[in-house]
Amino acid sequence: MTVSLPLVFVLGVIAWAAIKFLGVRIWVAVVIALFGFWLSHTFLAPAIETGTRTGVGVVNGDNK
Secondary structure (H helix, E strand, C coil): CCCCCCHHHHHHHHHHHHHHHCCCCHHHHHHHHHHHHHHCCCCCHHHHHHHHHHHHHHHHCCCC
């Protein structure tokens, strides 16, 4: 069974749970999100994309 969820939705749920149950401040979650956007425009972006795709492949069992 394959479930397709947008990554933004999954990250939003994780952020909500961290704010609600772990006591993370909202401004910390915002700073982390902004840092992620900034990081995606640096020279590290290809490595992040490759690592993310590999991780998803491992979770889905698609790695060859």
